[in-house]
Amino acid sequence: MSLMLNLVLLVFLLVMAIAVLKTKHLFAMAMLFGLYSLLVAGLFVVLDAPDVAFTEAAVGTGISTVLMLVTLASIKDGHEAVSTTQRKIGPLIICLVMGGLLIFGTHDIAKLGEIHSPPNDQVAAHYITQGQAETGVPNLVTAVLASYRGFDTLGEVTVVLTAGIGVLLLLGQRRKIHVKKRGQAHDDQ
Amino acid sequence: MMINDLILRVVTKWLSPIIILFALYVQFHGDYSPGGGFQAGVIFSTAILLYALTYGLDAALKVIPETALRVAASFGVLLYGGVGVVSMLLGGNFLNYSVLADTPLAGQHIGIIVIELGVGITVAAVMILLFFTFSRRVDPE
Amino acid sequence: MIEYILGHINYWFIIAVMMVGLYTLISRTNLIKKLAGLAIFQTAVILFYVSLGKVTGGTVPIVDEAYTLYSNPLPQVLMLTAIVVGVATTALGFALVIRIKEAYNTIEEDAIFTLDQKDHE
Numbered sequence: 001m002s003l004m005l006n007l008v009l010l011v012f013l014l015v016m017a018i019a020v021l022k023t024k025h026l027f028a029m030a031m032l033f034g035l036y037s038l039l040v041a042g043l044f045v046v047l048d049a050p051d052v053a054f055t056e057a058a059v060g061t062g063i064s065t066v067l068m069l070v071t072l073a074s075i076k077d078g079h080e081a082v083s084t085t086q087r088k089i090g091p092l093i094i095c096l097v098m099g100g101l102l103i104f105g106t107h108d109i110a111k112l113g114e115i116h117s118p119p120n121d122q123v124a125a126h127y128i129t130q131g132q133a134e135t136g137v138p139n140l141v142t143a144v145l146a147s148y149r150g151f152d153t154l155g156e157v158t159v160v161l162t163a164g165i166g167v168l169l170l171l172g173q174r175r176k177i178h179v180k181k182r183g184q185a186h187d188d189q
Numbered sequence: 190m191m192i193n194d195l196i197l198r199v200v201t202k203w204l205s206p207i208i209i210l211f212a213l214y215v216q217f218h219g220d221y222s223p224g225g226g227f228q229a230g231v232i233f234s235t236a237i238l239l240y241a242l243t244y245g246l247d248a249a250l251k252v253i254p255e256t257a258l259r260v261a262a263s264f265g266v267l268l269y270g271g272v273g274v275v276s277m278l279l280g281g282n283f284l285n286y287s288v289l290a291d292t293p294l295a296g297q298h299i300g301i302i303v304i305e306l307g308v309g310i311t312v313a314a315v316m317i318l319l320f321f322t323f324s325r326r327v328d329p330e
Numbered sequence: 331m332i333e334y335i336l337g338h339i340n341y342w343f344i345i346a347v348m349m350v351g352l353y354t355l356i357s358r359t360n361l362i363k364k365l366a367g368l369a370i371f372q373t374a375v376i377l378f379y380v381s382l383g384k385v386t387g388g389t390v391p392i393v394d395e396a397y398t399l400y401s402n403p404l405p406q407v408l409m410l411t412a413i414v415v416g417v418a419t420t421a422l423g424f425a426l427v428i429r430i431k432e433a434y435n436t437i438e439e440d441a442i443f444t445l446d447q448k449d450h451e
Binding site: 006018020021029049055063070072094096098103106111119138145152156159160162 | 347356402428
C-alpha cells in the first residue's frame with residue numbers, strides 16, 4: 001500500500017521535473033518548482049521522516065520559491081530565450097551514461113524497507129536504543145542533531161550565517177552599480 | 190505591496206501572530222514532536238515575509254529594523270559557540286552538555302534547548318535579511 | 331525477479347529525477363533555469379538518502395511506549411543539514427544572477443560569453 005503511494009508520488013515528481021525542464025516561461029517555472037518541493041515533502045512523510053518534510057516544505061516551497069520570484073521580478077526577464085540545439089546531444093549522453101551507472105550501482109543496495117541493511121545496523125541501532133536514556137529527549141532526530149552530532153549543526157548554522165553575509169556583500173549597496181562594457185565601474189546617481 | 194486589498198490586509202493582521210505563535214511552539218516542542226530550530230526559524234520568517242508582502246517593505250522595516258536583524262543573526266551563532274565554550278570552561282570537552290548542570294540528563298536538556306534557540310534565531314534573522322536585501326533591488330513600478 | 335524490481339523501483343525513479351535535474355543544469359543556457367535544475371538535483375539526492383533509512387513496519391523515530399520498530403534517524407539528521415545548505419547555495423546563486431544581469435544586461439550564458447570575448451580583444 002505504501003509502495004503504491006510512493007510510486008504515484010514519484011511519477012508525479014518525474015512529471016514535475018520534466019515540466020520544469022521544458023517550460024519557457026520563467027514565472028511558470030517558479031510555480032512548478034514550488035509544487036515539486038511540496039511533492040518531495042509529501043514523499044518524506046510517506047518515508048517516515050516528518051522533520052525533514054517540515055524543513056523541505058518550509059524551505060523549499062517557502063524560501064526558495066519566494067527568492068526565485070523576487071529575482072525574476074528584479075530582472076524583469078520573464079521568458080527564457082530558445083536555446084540552440086547543439087548543446088543537447090552531449091549533455092543527454094552524459095546524463096544517460098551517469099544514470100545507467102547509478103542504476104547499476106543500486107544493485108547492491110538492499111530493497112526498500114529492509115531492516116538489516118548496513119545503514120540501519122551500525123551506529124543508528126545504538127541511537128535508537130540508547131538515545132532517550134542518554135539525552136532525555138524522545139525525538140531521536142533532535143537528540144542526534146543537537147547532542148550526538150552537535151558539531152555538524154554548528155557548521156550548518158555557520159553556513160547559513162555565511163550565506164547571509166555573502167548576500168549582504170553582493171546586494172547590500174543601496175544604489176545599483178553598473179559595470180560599463182569597457183570595464184569602468186561607476187555608481188548610479 | 191497590496192495594501193489596497195481588504196481581504197489580504199485583514200487576513201494578514203489576523204494570521205501573523207498565529208504564525209509567530211506556531212513558530213515558537215515548533216521551536217520549544219522540538220524535543221517531543223517533529224520540529225526544532227530550523228523549522229521554527231523559517232516559519233517565523235514566513236510571518237514577517239507575509240507582513241512585508243501585504244503592507245510594503247517600509248512597514249516591515251518599522252517592525253524589525255535591519256540592524257536588529259544583523260545583530261540577531263550573529264547572536265544566534267554566538268550563543269551556540271558560547272554553549273560549547275562554557276562547557277569547556279566547566280571541565281568537559283567542547284559541546285559536551287553533561288557538565289552544564291548537576292546531573293548529565295539535566296545538562297543535556299539545557300544544552301539542547303539553548304542551542305536550538307540559537308539556531309532558530311540565526312535562521313529566522315538570515316531568512317528575513319535575505320528577503321529584505323533581495324526586494325530592495327526590485328524597481329518600484 | 332518481481333520482488334527485486336518492486337524493492338528497487340523507488341531508487342530508479344529517484345535516479346531518473348536526478349538525471350532530469352542534471353540535464354537541466356548542463357544543457358540550458360538561462361542562468362535561472364540552471365539554478366532550478368541544481369535545486370532539483372540536490373533535492374533528489376536528499377530524497378535518495380532518506381529513502382535508504384526507511385524500515386518496513388517501522389514508525390517515525392520518536393520514542394514512545396506503544397511502538398518498538400523505528401525508522402533510521404541518522405539519514406534524516408544528515409539530510410536536514412543538507413537541505414539548509416542547499417537553500418543557502420541557491421540564495422547566493424540568485425544574488426549572483428541579479429548582479430550579472432546588472433553588469434551584462436542579459437542572463438543567457440552564450441550572450442555573456444560573447445560579451446566577455448569582445449571585452450578581452
